Amino acid sequence: MMAQAPAIERLAGQQPPAEPPVAAKSSPAAARAIAVAALFAAGLALPPLLLDSTWNAVLSLALIYALMGLSVVALTGFVGQLSLMPATFVGIGAYASGRLVTSLATPFWFAAPLAATIAVPVALVIGMIALRLKGLYLAIMTLVFANVVEEFIFTKPWLVGKGRVVDAPRPHLGGISFASDKNYYVLVYLIVALFLLLAYNVSRSRTARACYAVRDNEDAAQAWGINVAKYKLIAFALSGFLAGFAGALYAHWLESVPSGGQRPLFGLEFSLTVVFFTIVGGVRSIWGPVIGGTIWVVLVRRLLAGSPNGVNIAISIFGAVVLLTMLYRPAGLVAWIGDARRKLGRRGRWAGV
Amino acid sequence: MTLAATFSAGLFAQDLLNGISLGAVFALLGLGVVLIYKSSGVLNFAHGSMAMFSTYIYFEISRTFGGVPVVVATLMAVAFGALLGAGMYLAVFRRMQEAGLLAKVIASLAVAGILQGTAAFLWRNATQARVPQQFPEGSLRIGGVGLGHQEIGTIAITIFVGVALILILRHTTFGIALRATAQNRTAAKMLGVRETRVAATSWALGGGLAALAGTLVIPLAVLTVYSMIGYMVRGFVAAVVGGFVSLPAALAGGFALGAAQESLKATPLEQLSTVFAGLAVAALLLARVERFFALDQELRALQELG
Amino acid sequence: MGRGVVAFFEVSEVTIRFGGLVANSDVSLRVEQGEIVGLIGPNGAGKTTLFNAISGFNTPVQGRVLFEGEDILPLLPYERAARGIGRTFQGVRLYPSLSVLDNLLVSFHAHMSGGLAANALRLPWARGSERRARQRAEEVMEIIDLHPYSAKAAGALSFGTLRMTELACLLMLTPRMILLDEPASGIAQRETEALGPLLRRISDALGATILIIEHDMPLVMGLSDRIYCLDLGRVIAHGAPAHIQRDPSVVEAYLGRRVAEQLEGSGDA
Numbered sequence: 001m002m003a004q005a006p007a008i009e010r011l012a013g014q015q016p017p018a019e020p021p022v023a024a025k026s027s028p029a030a031a032r033a034i035a036v037a038a039l040f041a042a043g044l045a046l047p048p049l050l051l052d053s054t055w056n057a058v059l060s061l062a063l064i065y066a067l068m069g070l071s072v073v074a075l076t077g078f079v080g081q082l083s084l085m086p087a088t089f090v091g092i093g094a095y096a097s098g099r100l101v102t103s104l105a106t107p108f109w110f111a112a113p114l115a116a117t118i119a120v121p122v123a124l125v126i127g128m129i130a131l132r133l134k135g136l137y138l139a140i141m142t143l144v145f146a147n148v149v150e151e152f153i154f155t156k157p158w159l160v161g162k163g164r165v166v167d168a169p170r171p172h173l174g175g176i177s178f179a180s181d182k183n184y185y186v187l188v189y190l191i192v193a194l195f196l197l198l199a200y201n202v203s204r205s206r207t208a209r210a211c212y213a214v215r216d217n218e219d220a221a222q223a224w225g226i227n228v229a230k231y232k233l234i235a236f237a238l239s240g241f242l243a244g245f246a247g248a249l250y251a252h253w254l255e256s257v258p259s260g261g262q263r264p265l266f267g268l269e270f271s272l273t274v275v276f277f278t279i280v281g282g283v284r285s286i287w288g289p290v291i292g293g294t295i296w297v298v299l300v301r302r303l304l305a306g307s308p309n310g311v312n313i314a315i316s317i318f319g320a321v322v323l324l325t326m327l328y329r330p331a332g333l334v335a336w337i338g339d340a341r342r343k344l345g346r347r348g349r350w351a352g353v
Numbered sequence: 354m355t356l357a358a359t360f361s362a363g364l365f366a367q368d369l370l371n372g373i374s375l376g377a378v379f380a381l382l383g384l385g386v387v388l389i390y391k392s393s394g395v396l397n398f399a400h401g402s403m404a405m406f407s408t409y410i411y412f413e414i415s416r417t418f419g420g421v422p423v424v425v426a427t428l429m430a431v432a433f434g435a436l437l438g439a440g441m442y443l444a445v446f447r448r449m450q451e452a453g454l455l456a457k458v459i460a461s462l463a464v465a466g467i468l469q470g471t472a473a474f475l476w477r478n479a480t481q482a483r484v485p486q487q488f489p490e491g492s493l494r495i496g497g498v499g500l501g502h503q504e505i506g507t508i509a510i511t512i513f514v515g516v517a518l519i520l521i522l523r524h525t526t527f528g529i530a531l532r533a534t535a536q537n538r539t540a541a542k543m544l545g546v547r548e549t550r551v552a553a554t555s556w557a558l559g560g561g562l563a564a565l566a567g568t569l570v571i572p573l574a575v576l577t578v579y580s581m582i583g584y585m586v587r588g589f590v591a592a593v594v595g596g597f598v599s600l601p602a603a604l605a606g607g608f609a610l611g612a613a614q615e616s617l618k619a620t621p622l623e624q625l626s627t628v629f630a631g632l633a634v635a636a637l638l639l640a641r642v643e644r645f646f647a648l649d650q651e652l653r654a655l656q657e658l659g
Numbered sequence: 660m661g662r663g664v665v666a667f668f669e670v671s672e673v674t675i676r677f678g679g680l681v682a683n684s685d686v687s688l689r690v691e692q693g694e695i696v697g698l699i700g701p702n703g704a705g706k707t708t709l710f711n712a713i714s715g716f717n718t719p720v721q722g723r724v725l726f727e728g729e730d731i732l733p734l735l736p737y738e739r740a741a742r743g744i745g746r747t748f749q750g751v752r753l754y755p756s757l758s759v760l761d762n763l764l765v766s767f768h769a770h771m772s773g774g775l776a777a778n779a780l781r782l783p784w785a786r787g788s789e790r791r792a793r794q795r796a797e798e799v800m801e802i803i804d805l806h807p808y809s810a811k812a813a814g815a816l817s818f819g820t821l822r823m824t825e826l827a828c829l830l831m832l833t834p835r836m837i838l839l840d841e842p843a844s845g846i847a848q849r850e851t852e853a854l855g856p857l858l859r860r861i862s863d864a865l866g867a868t869i870l871i872i873e874h875d876m877p878l879v880m881g882l883s884d885r886i887y888c889l890d891l892g893r894v895i896a897h898g899a900p901a902h903i904q905r906d907p908s909v910v911e912a913y914l915g916r917r918v919a920e921q922l923e924g925s926g927d928a
Contacts, residue, residue: 139458140634145635147582198779206788212756226769268582312469327460
């Protein structure tokens with residue numbers, strides 16, 4: 001182990017830190033930037049130009065589901081808190097956004113963020129309870145909540161209105177209408193891309209690292225001055241916001257959101273679906289839900305659309321895939337892709353989870 | 354409306370009785386969940402699906418083989434449930450002993466999904482099925498309240514099975530081995546406990562209990578692929594009462610949960626009846642019920658003596 | 660060291676009890692700035708328990724711990740770390756799924772700025788803080804020769820490398836007092852031999868004071884300026900390494916009375 005004296009002295013403050021050389025924009029970096037931009041442009045323009053309305057609607061839904069999955073990543077992937085009730089927050093965002101637009105004449109551009117914000121205090125309540133519960137018990141509690149809260153909250157007239165449905169019309173901006181499936185796709189794409197960009201920035205930052213520390217070794221993190229409670233609550237709030245926003249986008253995708261009825265819309269089944277496909281895609285990566293959500297939506301909405309039991313069959317297939325994932329590749333599909341650049345470590349096969 | 358007017362003793366008593374019979378189902382499911390957790394550390398989110406699938410088997414047997422007595426069909430469904438449980442363990446969870454909590458939870462959800470999808474496909478033409486009761490039609494009425502024979506039978510069977518299980522756990526080799534495994538897996542293995550055998554048996558018992566619960570309660574309702582989910586969730590709450598390791602607590606907890614949940618309907622707080630399970634679980638967990646029953650493998654010793 | 664001079668670091672008549680078990684009894688020791696002081700003693704002597712008391716993971720029922728004259732016992736563990744007291748553990752407390760680099764950066768967490776929003780939007784102060792932290796991490800990795808492992812996940816490292824990573828995490832905070840709990844345990848001989856000079860270099864360059872628990876006698880004897888020997892929770896000997904090696908009570912503590920007597924009798928003690 002050869003030490004370099006100048007390095008030690010720099011560390012001891014005996015020499016001013018050398019300014020890191022500003023790298024000239026080297027070719028690989030520039031090439032990457034161009035590739036990313038091209039990919040972004042392709043995703044934005046190609047579906048509306050090349051595909052029909054139905055496909056655009058399906059892809060929009062995939063992106064909306066990806067955002068729901070991102071909320072699971074923020075909570076389970078980042079700080080390791082297992083919550084089985086993401087759909088509850090999606091529902092809050094959905095109904096809130098619809099009501100804000102139709103009953104309170106709020107433009108979508110305010111209603112959606114506002115609806116997402118409404119989900120945050122609820123998420124924080126769950127988060128504060130979570131501070132006192134170990135993983136197992138939080139999972140149970142959120143499972144029970146996902147099942148029972150649906151009947152309780154989403155049947156209340158003050159949230160879902162007096163009728164059986166809450167309308168959520170497609171938005172418009174000045175003269176541009178986003179009512180058509182293609183236009184709505186563009187809108188959803190831009191919004192979700194923005195969230196992914198922000199998530200990407202955060203995932204490589206101090207905030208995320210603190211979350212990972214809490215996830216991996218809570219006691220050590222606490223001992224080193226990381227406010228464990230604060231980061232857990234931040235994760236819950238963020239997760240609630242993302243799910244709520246996804247709910248708003250979902251509501252306006254549906255254009256009318258039913259409530260009550262035999263099978264709850266934002267109940268346990270939906271929650272578990274979201275958790276499922278996020279795990280399959282990779283719960284520790286922000287791209288995991290994109291992969292998982294896209295596969296899920298395309299599978300259910302296109303490939304199995306004709307079959308009456310389409311959802312159940314999809315669940316079955318997904319279940320089998322998830323099982324195989326758990327047994328052989330716990331880090332999720334995203335680990336197959338970009339394996340070389342991933343920093344996911346493996347201590348035995350289960351270190352990924 | 355005054356408080357007095359909204360509270361009727363008769364209605365309350367009836368709801369209470371209904372609640373107790375519902376609670377029996379919760380208890381059966383809770384007992385199964387506890388057994389499975391104790392033996393393998395798995396929170397079996399597929400429990401409801403197992404119950405549902407076994408009940409569909411009961412449905413299939415009773416509709417296809419009309420001559421088979423109902424009791425036999427029920428026993429066959431229970432046997433199927435036991436095989437299903439053991440099979441699930443041997444095929445999936447036996448390989449996940451070292452896995453973290455998240456992995457086990459997701460795996461059991463995955464199995465649940467497979468069962469749901471398979472059942473939906475196999476019985477796609479029987480999406481709202483009806484199954485026969487094990488007990489004669491009719492009910493027993495005393496005073497202003499009554500309870501169906503099926504409900505009374507369910508309660509009786511639950512108590513019998515619950516007590517039997519508690520005794521088994523206390524006095525048989527299997528029971529002691531299971532308790533040892535739950536307390537300290539490593540030590541139990543070193544003492545010669547055959548973990549796989551204990552776990553497979555526990556899963557078989559759990560599966561059988563789930564099937565029993567389904568076949569007893571579904572006759573009073575309609576069988577769909579989603580029928581058992583709500584019951585399972587409440588079974589979990591019953592299991593929580595015992596910190597996931599105590600059978601007597603799960604048994605009592607199930608009954609108590611059912612009774613409380615239904616009795617609320619006769620009070621001004623009837624709105625809370627649907628969410629009662631949620632409130633109960635939050636209260637129980639926050640009260641650190643598990644502290645009294647914590648498993649060794651869940652506790653981490655923090656003392657480092659130098 | 661006369662009385663009246665405030666020691667850089669002092670443990671004063673500390674007694675630690677766990678229920679009925681007395682882990683440390685009336686332990687006193689002093690460390691002067693820049694010194695390397697060794698803490699030896701057979702297993703169960705109370706060395707790690709004492710460290711735990713110093714870093715804040717248990718509370719003495721009696722006594723004081725003074726760092727630069729300040730009683731640190733009322734402070735929480737991370738507050739003591741903020742005062743400049745760094746510590747390693749017998750097990751290693753790192754984050755297994757994070758890379759070595761990320762582990763170092765996490766250690767530096769409290770000294771960085773930028774919250775959720777600042778990082779999401781890559782605001783200037785968040786970016787600058789990140790850049791500076793990464794640079795410091797690079798320098799630390801250079802000292803400890805961890806560059807080859809920079810991107811490897813901590814969970815995949817060999818034990819020796821884990822220990823070095825842990826030391827590196829400590830150095831990120833330029834501690835002024837370092838508590839090392841058996842740094843050589845579990846490391847190959849070859850690496851142990853390089854450990855001594857490395858620690859000496861770190862101490863000299865950073866002006867860091869080191870208190871080290873070790874069982875590796877050549878390492879601790881060669882490295883320390885002074886040594887305290889604990890047995891059954893008490894200090895039984897203290898002084899320069901040469902003196903300690905010949906102290907009969909130290910020999911007795913490790914090897915038992917009969918062996919000590921034999922050695923003494925044969926003139927080897």
